[in-house]
Amino acid sequence: MIIVMKPGASEHAVATLLTRIENAGLKPLHMPGAERVVLGALGDERVLSELALDADPNVESVKPILAPYKLVSRELHPHDSIVAIGNASFGGGRFGLIAGPCAVENEAQLLASARAAKAAGARVLRAGAYKPRTSPYAFQGLGLDGLDLLEQVGRELGMPVVTEVIESGDVDVVARHADALQVGARNMQNFALLKAVGRAGKPVVLKRGMSARIEDLLLAAEYVLAAGNDQLILCERGIRTFETATRNTLELAAVPLLKARSHLPVIVDPSHGTGLRELVTPMSLAAAAAGADGLMVEVHVDPATALSDGPQSLYPDQMLSLGKQLDALLGVMGRAL
Amino acid sequence: MIIVMKPGASEHAVATLLTRIENAGLKPLHMPGAERVVLGALGDERVLSELALDADPNVESVKPILAPYKLVSRELHPHDSIVAIGNASFGGGRFGLIAGPCAVENEAQLLASARAAKAAGARVLRAGAYKPRTSPYAFQGLGLDGLDLLEQVGRELGMPVVTEVIESGDVDVVARHADALQVGARNMQNFALLKAVGRAGKPVVLKRGMSARIEDLLLAAEYVLAAGNDQLILCERGIRTFETATRNTLELAAVPLLKARSHLPVIVDPSHGTGLRELVTPMSLAAAAAGADGLMVEVHVDPATALSDGPQSLYPDQMLSLGKQLDALLGVMGRAL
């Protein structure tokens, strides 16, 4: 950690900080310059975040050297982690396609949509029973009934299922019905929920929050691993920017960036990432080309009547076509759907 | 609601949509133009959000006419609401100052910081017992012990207290100790929590999320009012932008905007809104000049050793000076601290 003192900071102020650094068990460094005094603190600087040296009125800025996350970091864990949801694998060269409708609406809708997903090559079925919605007047999901339907349809088609959990009190019941737990973008910094899914013993798909930097996402993942669960898949799903032509701005550069910094698998959700059906196929192919370990795609048997996210849901024939294009593209990269 | 059809949409597609609009109980309108067919739907268009007409592949875009929120809207409730926390009032011309340390650390720290707040004119004491922190390795708050200390210090100084609640399971216990419940920026779209505080029977301070548009904040507030609680104060605390010189970008235009659209009181948190102690006083004065109904300011007896948010906490003498400047500025606007 590098500590830049304000111009005119007294020798006493400098000495006080050097002592605090030493008392925290780090090696202090003193670098007086022409315009600023700069201090260094060598060692495990995460200890220093407790000291909050930037709160000192004599300090101009604090510049960390090391990343603030550990367990998710590739530095301490150089090899790719492989995470399994049922018999589908993600990471370490394995590519997994997750697909299904935004929400469980009824058995017929779910079954038909799931069949479309499976026909296109999806290994895992997704559908929401608890739906976080911006408006209190929008469809909020079927809840427990939705979980039952999802489990039933997953079994019928032989597909493991992943579904969102939106508060810590629901983790146990969702974990009993689903093969994997999804934490949504709006809950990426719901730390109580992160700790709860960290203790649930099921794989977790963690979506990036709309205002989360790469580092924030990795720190959110660190909560889950620190709670004892390393079966975690990171999911890029777009951030909020000034662009209004799309629902979110899908940042595909997050894929190679996350994979460089972390050993965890990284998938992409091009449906929420764009909000527009027409963009889902090109962005799916782009994500695969960028090195993603999988995709999570919304498909609906009749998007025009979907209770949520219809505009971004693929029609079954579009899903089928996507599967074929993906398979060809992955093939040329030495991978397979 | 205005529905713009894609170029080349068939007459059949148009007729189908007109029928769906009529079946939903609205008055359909057909406006064929030279380049596009445009449809209208007159009536309570919130019904139409269930129809999700933008999911229809023949529809280019859907443009709502009415705001998607009702209970928080000034249209149905033209007069300012006044919300009381203990004996402090917010809204309808009343200005309230909330101040205190970021977190409860121990009794001495809390008591000294609260005294500094009170001396400066603060009517309500703030301090966190449950701290949502980006890193799992950062101080997470004292929890129940913190609530006890907060209640005790508030009583000792005769100040009502507000504190953050971070999950729905904690709402009851926090409501027993505090005079008002704060929902933080990271939980603004934790809908389970919004519903729970809506049923808690205590005033709520709802902070704007880092990626929340004005409309998102009002819809989050609508959740609380729809659950039966209209004692709600909106709080602008900055959004996340590309600017890195400050922790967040405080959008003071949100104050008159929110007050134009809603009857609810609006306060400003310049501490989180800037992240820098030096900016807290000018932004506090600016917020008051912009018409805010109050402020929430962090003050700490010794910011340099604070366990959280030290860099943005005022020193006691700075807090005192802020109180005096605020009082003078409010006076010229016909208001008082």
Add this chain to the structure above:
Amino acid sequence: MIIVMKPGASEHAVATLLTRIENAGLKPLHMPGAERVVLGALGDERVLSELALDADPNVESVKPILAPYKLVSRELHPHDSIVAIGNASFGGGRFGLIAGPCAVENEAQLLASARAAKAAGARVLRAGAYKPRTSPYAFQGLGLDGLDLLEQVGRELGMPVVTEVIESGDVDVVARHADALQVGARNMQNFALLKAVGRAGKPVVLKRGMSARIEDLLLAAEYVLAAGNDQLILCERGIRTFETATRNTLELAAVPLLKARSHLPVIVDPSHGTGLRELVTPMSLAAAAAGADGLMVEVHVDPATALSDGPQSLYPDQMLSLGKQLDALLGVMGRAL
């Protein structure tokens, strides 16, 4: 165009607006609703932008139906345009690779870097003689000498050249030396420059501004076409967002979006779009998979000593590898490098 009146707008105010719409040669529509009066204006609504109806204090909002651009729109020009720079073609299924160093530094550097570009399959050489730099103390380019060197090296290798022009007074001289003119991100709304390159008779590469929405980029392109030049290539190169891990946020969804709305070719600059050498190859492949008509990539014979943009410049061997991977990926999509 749809005009939403404020609640309580008088009949007189409505009648005045209807008359203004009719006087502008459009067909007025009157749609009184329960909560709002809504007006329509059918016809070429671009006429109405002159009327600026949203400035009327009785108007709540104005919602356009038609896009504000014409010449660049795919509606009036349904087939892909193909733009040639020398013997390289962009659009209509043709993919072109543009590569070279950020800046012309000297003959040896330029020649070696250009050879690396050519060896990897680049058809067009890029390098800057006029460099817009954030700091006045940074290298500002070789100017005329740079143009001479660029032209000479391009001829020697048989590669057409593209280079940036940064003000309208330089357009003629740059057009004499280069085969295509580049308008950079910082100048995307330098309208004097757009008009000048519109009259220059050379193909133009127009880069998206850091704060430009898709519509802003298309309107900037409209300036060039309106000035008489339809040989224009759009270039996505990243926007500015809150993410700090990359230099810009490359929005690859812009590729299919721009191609849906416009007939113009769309290329991607992954070098500026990420700022990080390690991300250039995955983002190049992703851009091709998303349907881009080409790429503009920075390569330098010795990036560690480059006078500008070294951190995002590929080494020659990385460039060669990128060419091979691109060729394979394009092949599976029925295209070729």
Add this chain to the structure above:
Amino acid sequence: MIIVMKPGASEHAVATLLTRIENAGLKPLHMPGAERVVLGALGDERVLSELALDADPNVESVKPILAPYKLVSRELHPHDSIVAIGNASFGGGRFGLIAGPCAVENEAQLLASARAAKAAGARVLRAGAYKPRTSPYAFQGLGLDGLDLLEQVGRELGMPVVTEVIESGDVDVVARHADALQVGARNMQNFALLKAVGRAGKPVVLKRGMSARIEDLLLAAEYVLAAGNDQLILCERGIRTFETATRNTLELAAVPLLKARSHLPVIVDPSHGTGLRELVTPMSLAAAAAGADGLMVEVHVDPATALSDGPQSLYPDQMLSLGKQLDALLGVMGRAL
């Protein structure tokens, strides 16, 4: 400057960098840590930006210690600069109100609007003759005729005038007609223009670009001062964010931030900063409370028929009321309109 090496960087790579630092005339520092080697370079680190050490593949990141601007910095120039436009002063405790219509439309419109500005206390008249417009089909300004009218009306009312110049070739003619030159947000990084106004011998109002960080604005100002002109006023006018309820997001925290880092006067443009007439008065008062050295406000004799920016232009009576409120608020802060 602090240079963080990648994990595993060789001793040879470290030694090479230390030599480059020393050869550049700085004092090198070597700080080997447990997880990273960190290097320091003490002295005028601006020299090092030429070395571009972050382009070295062994370097993980480079962290500057000193600000990259000099002439605009408060460190070397601790006292407030005062800039005069005619007989109006900005900075050092003096507050100046600049007002007028967005564009010169005709003599009657300009004269009536200017009278409204003057009646409200404005000391300087603003109006545009060259208008940068997003669409090529929008009103582009009267050009030379507009300059003539502006000069004539300014003389008639005894008000100095400021107007925008949009390319370097126009600087001379605009400088002959106007008392001060405005560089607009879209041209904040038009470096040729910055250099030209730096040589023009007239005061400059430099507006912040829509995607400019505080540091970018100060570096743009540095271009002007480096070209020999220190009569420069910085103008905060809003940045582009995800918020769509306003035209831009006015960042009032920029006022105290800029004044802490620079000796230059800082004014605020609440008209472009919000885009909504209703927000102009509260944001003007907020800007004054935040410590701004002046305002630039749009007023029009008949906003409903304005050729540009009508929605954000004040009516004359609103302008008058703003003047009175500003005067009262400034009075309580020991200043005057």
